[in-house]
Amino acid sequence: MDNRAVGVFDSGLGGLTAVRELRRLLPNEKIVFLGDTLRVPYGTRDAETLREFAEDDIDFLLSKNVKYIVIACGTVSSNLPDEVIASVPVPVTGVISPTVSAAVSSTRNGIIGVIATPACIRSGAYQKGITAADPSIQVLAQSCPRLVPLIESFGVSELGSEIDEALEEYLGPIRDSGADTLILGCTHYPLVSHRIRRIIGREITLIDSGAQAAKTAKEALEASGSISSRKNMPKHEFYVTSDPDRFTSSSGYFLGEALGRATLTTIGK
Numbered sequence: 001m002d003n004r005a006v007g008v009f010d011s012g013l014g015g016l017t018a019v020r021e022l023r024r025l026l027p028n029e030k031i032v033f034l035g036d037t038l039r040v041p042y043g044t045r046d047a048e049t050l051r052e053f054a055e056d057d058i059d060f061l062l063s064k065n066v067k068y069i070v071i072a073c074g075t076v077s078s079n080l081p082d083e084v085i086a087s088v089p090v091p092v093t094g095v096i097s098p099t100v101s102a103a104v105s106s107t108r109n110g111i112i113g114v115i116a117t118p119a120c121i122r123s124g125a126y127q128k129g130i131t132a133a134d135p136s137i138q139v140l141a142q143s144c145p146r147l148v149p150l151i152e153s154f155g156v157s158e159l160g161s162e163i164d165e166a167l168e169e170y171l172g173p174i175r176d177s178g179a180d181t182l183i184l185g186c187t188h189y190p191l192v193s194h195r196i197r198r199i200i201g202r203e204i205t206l207i208d209s210g211a212q213a214a215k216t217a218k219e220a221l222e223a224s225g226s227i228s229s230r231k232n233m234p235k236h237e238f239y240v241t242s243d244p245d246r247f248t249s250s251s252g253y254f255l256g257e258a259l260g261r262a263t264l265t266t267i268g269k
Ligand code: DGL
Pocket: 010, 011, 012, 014, 015, 040, 041, 042, 043, 044, 072, 073, 074, 075, 076, 117, 120, 148, 185, 186, 187, 188
């Protein structure tokens, strides 16, 4: 038993998709969430910058005495060198391998689409993971540079036709390929899954990368006997590096429930 919190981080709102699933699976676990909203988007950064940002995010969560870290960001998960993860003094789960496993088990016709940020697609992490699990699977990987900025801009502007146009452009080739499984490889994307579904169709299975990471975290906490002994619902903590009010209201809009107020913090040098 371990009553310390589970730490979750992302560049912004997307990490809440992992938080949503963690709360559902482990309602008595306290969560400390960090969204690096000052430096979002991460998906257009180079690997060195992503490493620096990820180290800042991890250091912040460790300063909150977390027992476990969920990297609820496809961009960081796919670019962070193994040695950085190995140096973290608590267990860490990213989104790539749980998501790949779920997609490989889901496909029936052996065609998987992947949508993610430019840095994530460039890393090839999803593509390599799928091919390593089953070389016969055909993978269609699509970089989607416009989606995170559009989702994060909600609250300044409405989510309107611009996002549907971007989704049509990104999803068209995957729809035409006949893929039966689509990896939402960036944790922001499940926040607009109804729009994605409208464009890609009802038949395809959508794999939510944040939710898969949460599931893996639950299994790991159970396996190591680190589940909390709390009997009541804990008060979670949400931190962001800019504009806490917008984060609070956007998270309510996207998740359909109020999560509690976000607190402004500074991280890094
Ligand atoms: N949610 C992050 C991811 O999964 C978004 C990265 C970004 O800020 O571009 O990749």
